[in-house]
Amino acid sequence: MRPRALMFDLYGEYFRYNGGAAKLGALTELMGVFGIEPATVRVVMTRLRKEGWFDSTKSGREVSYLLNDKSWRLLDNGRARIFERHFDEWDRTWTQALIDETALDRPQRARIEKALSWWGFGGFGGPVWFSPHDREKQLREELTGADELRIQFLRSKTADLASDGLIAQRCWDxxxxxxxxxxxxxxxxxxxxxxxxxxxxxxxxxxxxxxxxxxxxxxxxxxxxxxxxxxxxxxxxxxxxxxxxxxxxxxxxxxxxxxxxxxxxxxxx
Structure with missing residues (x-):
């Protein structure tokens, strides 16, 4: 198991429910259960803090790492996608995401497509993506600034269920x-x-x-x-x-x- 992903899982499963903070000593002990060395834990947490995923405080020689707005949002969204599955009825309304590809650079395209995939959209081809669920709000919250403006959302229905089936087959494996x-x-x-x-x-x-x-x-x-x-x-x-x-x-x-x-x-x- 990769230390970075494991750290987010520990916070997502446990520390988020106790204020969102954990002392480095506790993180080191817990990561040791997985055979991860203390030096590796320190490096991982230092990098995550520098990347803006955690804030830190110090009391004497003890450092604590706290979830911030960025990491809270990641954990909330991740938990929703993993645990809150939708097996309910469908009114046959698709949400289409249309990407404006004008002067779109590669990093920008990658960010947009990653966000679309994260929220369950499937690529139909070119700039067209489909989802059977209305997740426009989540996408707009995640794709701020110029990235958000690159997507237009439409609600649509096909002529029949057979056409819906063709969309599903093309968008997802x-x-x-x-x-x-x-x-x-x-x-x-x-x-x-x-x-x-x-x-x-x-x-x-x-x-x-x-x-x-x-x-x-x-x-x-x-x-x-x-x-x-x-x-x-x-x-x-x-x-x-x-x-x-x-x-x-x-x-x-x-x-x-x-x-x-x-x-x-x-x-x-």
Missing amino acids: LGGLGADYQAFIEEFRPRLARYRRGLGGSAALVEQMRLMQHYRRYPFRDPDLPETLLPPGWRGRAAHEVFTECHDLLRAEAEPFVAAVTAQTAKGA
Whole structure:
């Protein structure tokens, strides 16, 4: 597991619910559970602070790292995409994002396309992107300034469901995603019995972070299409149910361990 991604997961799963701050000592102890050296933790947090993801305070020799507006927004948006899946009915209204490509440089294009993909839009071809959900507000909040002005949003309906199906097939690799969902189920469903028996706090934390980093790659490829547009035997909902059950079992066991490490390092400061 990459230390940088792991750090965001620790904050997203635990420290955000306790004010958004953590002492470097606690972060070092927790990252040590994953075999990450203290020097690496210091380097990672220093870089993240310089990149504007965290603020820091110092009390004596102890440094604390705090979530700021930028990192809060990242964690909120990421959690929404991973946990708040949409399996509801669809009124057949598409949201189209049209990119103004006039004088668009490569970094700007990359930022815009990354944001569109993050929020579940699929590229139809050229400057046209589709989503079955209205996420204009989220895109406008993320793409500020000149990037925001490069996108126009439209609401549209096709002539029939067959046309909707053609859009879905062109915008997303549903076959590949479906196969990956099935592989996830086959890997993690057999582990549920062991998770229910309990692993121990530190082992549960390691397993929880592995689960998160494994599953998160799927929601950002999945536009949460309505059932009428999905291939037969679609396994996306079943995979999400396996994920949430695994996550809740592991988190319930790992949370007291994280709290104990945090309290112990605070006492020793």
